[in-house]
Amino acid sequence: MTTSGLDPAIGSLLRRNADGLVAAVTVDHHTSDVLMMAWMDDEALHRTLVTRRATYYSRSRGELWVKGETSGHTQAVREVRIDCDGDTVLVRVEQTGPACHTGERTCFDGADRLLLTDDGP
C-alpha cells in the first residue's frame, strides 16, 4: 500500500484484498482482447484515472509501476470500470507495442499457453 489521493467516493466502491489490492484486467480498446492481469492499490488506481497512463502495483517489487515506463510499451487509458463486488477493475487501453514482457501481443498469446480449444461451430 501507498498513501493515496484516490477520490474517497471511488475508494468506497473498492473491496480490497488482505494486501490492500484489487485485480486489474486490461483489455485492448480496439479488439477487446484481454492483454494482461495485474494489481492496483488505491494510488495506482488514482494515478491511472488522473494521468490516463495505466499504473499498477508490483507485488514482487512492492512499488507502483507505470506500464511501459522502461519498455516504451505504454497503455493510454480510455475507460475504467469496476465490477459488481468491487474487487476487480476493467481497464480499456490503447496499447503501444506488445503488452507482454515476453514480446507477445498479450500475456495469453504464447503457443504453449493454450490449454483447451474448440474450433467447432
Add this chain to the structure above:
Amino acid sequence: MTTSGLDPAIGSLLRRNADGLVAAVTVDHHTSDVLMMAWMDDEALHRTLVTRRATYYSRSRGELWVKGETSGHTQAVREVRIDCDGDTVLVRVEQTGPACHTGERTCFDGADRLLLTDDGP
C-alpha cells in the same frame, strides 16, 4: 484447495497464490467482452477443462461452484489459455443468460460501475 485430477503437465504451469488459487478471467466467445473475474483451484480448472462447464472456487464458501448450476446461467467453455507467469487463466465461453448475479450481462455493466470514460476519437 480440493484434491484434484488436474493433468500434472498443466499443474506445473500454474503459479498459485497462497490459497492455492489462480485468477480466472472469463470472456464472451462472440463479443470478447469480459464477463467476470473469479478464482480456480486445481480441481476447478480440471473440471472446467474436462466437463467444458466453467467451474470456479468460491473463496467465501470454500467450495467448487459450477457457474449457472442454480441460476441456469451456464458457461460452455470454448477455449482456455494461461498467462505468461501462470497465475491467471483466460476462459472463453458461450454464456447463457446474464453472467452477473445482479442480472447485468457482465459484472462490469452496472451504470454505477463506470469510473472513467473517454469518448474521443
